[in-house]
Amino acid sequence: MNHDSSRDAPPTIADVARLAGVSRAVASRALSNEPRPVSSEKRERVIAAATRLGYQPNLLAQSLTTKTVNLVAVVVNHIHDLSDLDLFDRLIDQIQIVGKQVILIRIGSVARVEEFLRNGVAYHVDAALVFSDFADAPTVRRMFRSDHVIMLNGLHDQYSPVIIPDERAGIAEAVADAASKRVRSAALVTGRASSPVEQARIRSYQECFARYGIDLIRTVQGDYSYESGHAAAIELTGLSALDAVFCTSDAMAMGILDVRRVDFPDGRPTRFRLYGFDNLSLTDFDAYPISSIGYDKALYVRHIVDAVANPGIFKTSQPPVTVPTRFVPRRTA
Amino acid sequence: MNHDSSRDAPPTIADVARLAGVSRAVASRALSNEPRPVSSEKRERVIAAATRLGYQPNLLAQSLTTKTVNLVAVVVNHIHDLSDLDLFDRLIDQIQIVGKQVILIRIGSVARVEEFLRNGVAYHVDAALVFSDFADAPTVRRMFRSDHVIMLNGLHDQYSPVIIPDERAGIAEAVADAASKRVRSAALVTGRASSPVEQARIRSYQECFARYGIDLIRTVQGDYSYESGHAAAIELTGLSALDAVFCTSDAMAMGILDVRRVDFPDGRPTRFRLYGFDNLSLTDFDAYPISSIGYDKALYVRHIVDAVANPGIFKTSQPPVTVPTRFVPRRTA
DNA sequence: CTGTTAGCGCCTTCAC
């Protein structure tokens, strides 16, 4: 059934060694990426034999002895949000560049986490990058039998490296922008308050509002989605003395913009200013020129990949690596 | 360094067996998902021991004997397009439900394919799902040392299963819709013509135009992106006798809509009708009510996962499994 | 039902 090779089972290193007329050990050394003692004559014979057989090493077997699988787990709730597009493509690319492969694990719910733990269906990976907020650090360490979990979801503890956007800075800039435009009253549209990241975000907004004397007259809970933005907009209609609406996701801001589009001719605010969060590349579309808060995704990814590639440098209780966020003005504010 | 277990190295099945006072084989059988002969008394002892140790099987070692890795490679160009969001989340979820994990492999270029082949960094997976059009069937079989590659990119041969949307049907419906609205002349905005899928798509449009006597007065090449839609719109301005514009992606249609928004008050066409392709969930946003062509993504994914889970049923030269597409009217047409 | 044995494919000692 193999349409590119004459033998049935894939060739092993033993086949290569036999064809080259050397021992398995020599074949192994010749094929290694590290410099290992082999006479250059035999090395060439081995490489020729490997090529002829179309030999591909079995990485699984290799991992069994080397204890390094070159596999990185990326654990997510789902890849559904628009903001995911901006991040994961880059992340996967960079992980591959450092010679590792990505196992993408989708954890739609806590039930899924428990199932994983029960059945042990998770590979023993070199590192796990945890975006999902359904799993905390100890759980993930257990899932992958590895201390090398990198927590990106806010559920970290002192034992694992952490990389987080410093959202306070961007929020402060956005609120300062509003204050400079004489905003006195605001509404805040939030996501799921269960996430620690979201809780911190909300606190930052509240602090900044207080600092600038902006009156937070209404908080509406959404779920980051466009639809929940729609709903929030309806809940906010009628509030007359509303100078600005801050949303903790761009998608929700998009929903609000669409409901209140008459108030934004050409995207510019006539009744209230609109601030999003995430700085989606989607806001480059003409129809959604939403002022937002974002960070340098390339830098974020670089920090993550650094942590993956250099497991040694982390020390217990080391402070999180942060990535600065900043306000990105567009027409809606 | 293990913060959830007293021992340093992760426990192996030998540890579990020792603690339970049984042989490794019995422990293995007791922990197996398949029904294997073990006395229920020993089974319980083994399970208790495994729980106490926090034992997680090493899937790598397991694979080495069972010859099945429960790993599926999903090979993509990138996950950048909006249409990807609608598909991959579902796909990964369903693959996990049948008990397999996804290795997501991003092949940004043909150079990357060659690098993969040279370095042999690809795991020996149970199946490879190929969306990327940078790799053809023989290449992918070589990459993964597996005949079980499922080609979804149009580059298939007779030796591997194929699942493709039947795009002709949806295109025919869309063009019929246009014809029924007295469209006589049209422009076509395409993606990269190098892809066989795109070539077939273009041919389908041309055939349908001919059938209904619609005059194809201009073809513009884009790259599926929003930006290329913008550019195409500018290239199309000035064509006076233009009744309809068909795009081979929704993103390009969105770009055109934004440039010509004055011609679509409330999304409804006043000068020409606009047809997209993909039926993005994004077109549920109020700002982009684009008539499109789409298929049932759940059905598509089901066929793919069926093929993954049942490697046996495919026979050489078997015809492709198709998924019907249909026209989805919205306001722009 | 149970335990022993023999590998899976690979790499790494360790003598030579």
Added chain:
DNA sequence: GTGAAGGCGCTAACAG
């Protein structure tokens, strides 16, 4: 520089 031997963790096959 080389090869033989042992072992990574696990399960299949075999005797009992």
